[in-house]
Amino acid sequence: MVKKRIALMGLLLAALLGASAAQAQNILILTTGARNDNGDTENSHMPYTVEEFSSPLTFTSFASGGSACNSTQSTTGANGVTKSVTCNQTELVNGTPMSPSIFDPGYDVLVIASAYTTIDAADWPVIEDAVKTRKVRGAVFFVDTINNANTVAMEGVLGRAMGATVTRGSQSGSGRFYFPLNTNAAAAASFTVLPRLELHTGFYAYNGIPPQFNLYTGLSGPANGPTVALTLSPPEAAPSTAMFVPQSDSFGGTGACVFGVSDIGWGKEGSGHNIGKLGVAFLDAFNKSAADGGVCAAALAAPPEIAITKTTTANTAVFPANGTTVPYSVDVTNTSSGALALNVGVSDPPPAGITLGQWTCTQVPPTPPTVQCPTGLTAGALNTTIPSLPAGATLRFTSTGTVTDNSLALTNVATANLPPGATCAGGATPCASQVAFGAPPSVSLVCTPTSLNDSAGPPATCTVTASSAAPAGGLTVALAPLAANPRYTTTCGTSIIVPAGATTSAPCTITATPNTVVGDGNVVANLALAAPPAGATYVLGTPASAQVTVRDDDLAPVPTLGFWGLVLLALGLGGVAWRRQHGLG
Structure with a gap:
């Protein structure tokens, strides 16, 4: 049965790829097959679902060994189209939030498959974001409605994707049930290969699915019964067992195509009615170009x-x-x-x-x-x-x-x-x-000249220079008070102002006090910038001080002779001359 199923799917897929402008498929399949939350082994449901999308690649051993669902496989067909399938059976049930980076490879199709096991609650927002922002071009949900937590999450995702209120409807009895294709639904033309969808035992239908998205209704009938055409306007209320939302309608036009089926038991417990048709039908709808009426043709959204x-x-x-x-x-x-x-x-x-x-x-x-x-x-x-x-x-x-x-x-x-x-x-x-904000300006101090004589003359002029123009209102720079000294006077006070827009202050002066006192020595006038007060808008630069030396320029007087001293000096000089004249010395 398995070999026959794979062969049938391979033939259908080959026909599909040969008949249309097929796109390379990069598919991510996430299953809950690593967990068994029910006596009916979870793994037993997964190969059927996975192979609908991975064929001709196989991931048949979900427990251990073989081609387990924990790898990536690729194949290139005769037409040169490469198909790559990544299968992962632990991501949905590992107890840690799914990383959004899982979608970074840019998958065309995302498949979520679960039977009895509850998908980690923290994973649902990440999955929905990938669909909503078209990190994948299409999303397929084979999430069985037998699990209440998963069903509630699916109701939210489907409702937000469609802009509708979706709820869980009535539950089926035991056995196999067949539901008609709604030929008025989006992408119905690709599903005519499967006029009736087979589901099996204990699943629920969805209520609130708008007719244009209600791909297979929830009104069962014979396996070979006809299709139906739900009225789209005014809306016709009908339960749904499978739905299809085009990209143009998904999350207001920003999302991926969404295909969902409310039961996963059709594979393991079904008659084989769906096998080799359900996945191929979806891929046919998915691969159609926009020119061919494709409703999933928009490329992956570039990241924002x-x-x-x-x-x-x-x-x-x-x-x-x-x-x-x-x-x-x-x-x-x-x-x-x-x-x-x-x-x-x-x-x-x-x-x-x-x-x-x-x-x-x-x-x-x-x-x-x-x-x-x-x-x-x-x-x-x-x-x-x-x-x-x-x-x-x-x-x-x-x-x-x-x-x-x-x-x-x-x-x-x-x-x-x-x-x-x-x-x-x-x-x-x-x-x-x-x-x-720019660095505060630095300020420096210079006095010129650096020395004065204690006699009448021009003063030394002292100026403050800022490294950048002063703001409106000017820049007030604090000065250390110059020590008082009778040898000089000054106009330099406790501050000096650099005018607005200028970089140099008006000068203050140090003036030597004229005197004729001999020996009163030199004095040094030390002028310095004070430490900036709190809130100042400048810092001290170099030099931050200046010295002006007031020099003593008064000379000691030359000694002088009185009258009798001059007389004695004249007599002495005359005596010296007489002695030389008489050869005495």
Whole structure:
């Protein structure tokens, strides 16, 4: 039976691939076959489902050995089309949340298969996100409705995909049941190979499936009975055992094709009625091009690209004084052309030295696609999540900061915490943007000349120079008071101002006090920049002090002779001359 089934599927698949512009298939199959939560072995149901999509590749041994469902196999047909199938029987039941990176290879088709075993609850949001954002092009759910937890999860996924309220309907009895194809359903033309769907014992139908998605109804009849055509307008209520949602309708047009069947027992316990037809029919619908009426032809969605931009209207070139208010804006944009971004985190902690006020959120510009701002924003750190950010949409978060300690590094960084698969515009890692104030200007002091005589003359002029232009209102620089000394006077006080827009202060002076006192020596006037006071918007540069020496230029007087001294000097000189004249010496 198994060999006959595989041969039939191979022939149908070959005919399918030869008759259409087939696409290479990259298929991911996730099963609960590694667990047995029921006396009816879980593994026994899996080969039938898996082989509907893996043929001609086989994963027949799900317990151990052979080609177990824990590997990737590939084959290339005569037409050059390569089919690659990855089968995994532990991911859904390993007790840890599924990583979204499992979909990074870009699978065409995702198959989820489960019988009695409960799929890990944390895996469902990841699966739904992959379908909703078209990380896979098509999703197939063979999730048996006998498991209540799985059924409730499926009701949510199907309902959100269709925009409908889906509930579990009535349960079947024992035996085999046959349900007609709805020829008015999406993709029904590909399923005409299977006019009636066979299901087996204890499954439930779904209620609330819109007629255009109700592929096989829940109204059973004979195995060879006719198809039906449900009325689409007005809607006709009918239970459903299998449904098909095109990409154009899946999650409002952003999602993957969705195909689901409410029973998995048709393989192990069925008559073989479905085998070799159900998977081939889906792949026929899946592989049709848009020109051929294909409803699953859209390519995988490119991952969303997120940009974050932090700005301020404050002049960041001017170092702020304490108490300065700084308006901040953080723009988060989905710059991709069509990919929806889900659960985009945004964080903006206040840096030391700045407090942040209440955060608000608006859409920029306020035009479609409409985006809901996160709620619960507070003052201080921004730490929130944007649940859904459509392509082209921007949300702006705003707050006003206040400088409380400008002696600290005033750099404010906002970061976008990207959802799995998303990228940052420009390739930045991390995805962040910052507003940083320039370094405070350094100031230096020079006095010229560096020495004066204690006589009348021009003073020494002292100026403060800043490394950048002073802000509006000027830059007031503190001076250490010059020690008082009678040998000089000064106009340099306890501060000096660098005018707004200038880099050099008006001069102050040190003037020597003229005197004629001999021997009063030199004195040094030491002028220095004081340590910047708290909240100052400058730092000390080099040199931070200057010395002006006041020199003593008064000479000692030359000794003089009185009248009698001059007489005696004349007599002495005359005596010397007489002696030389008479040869006496």
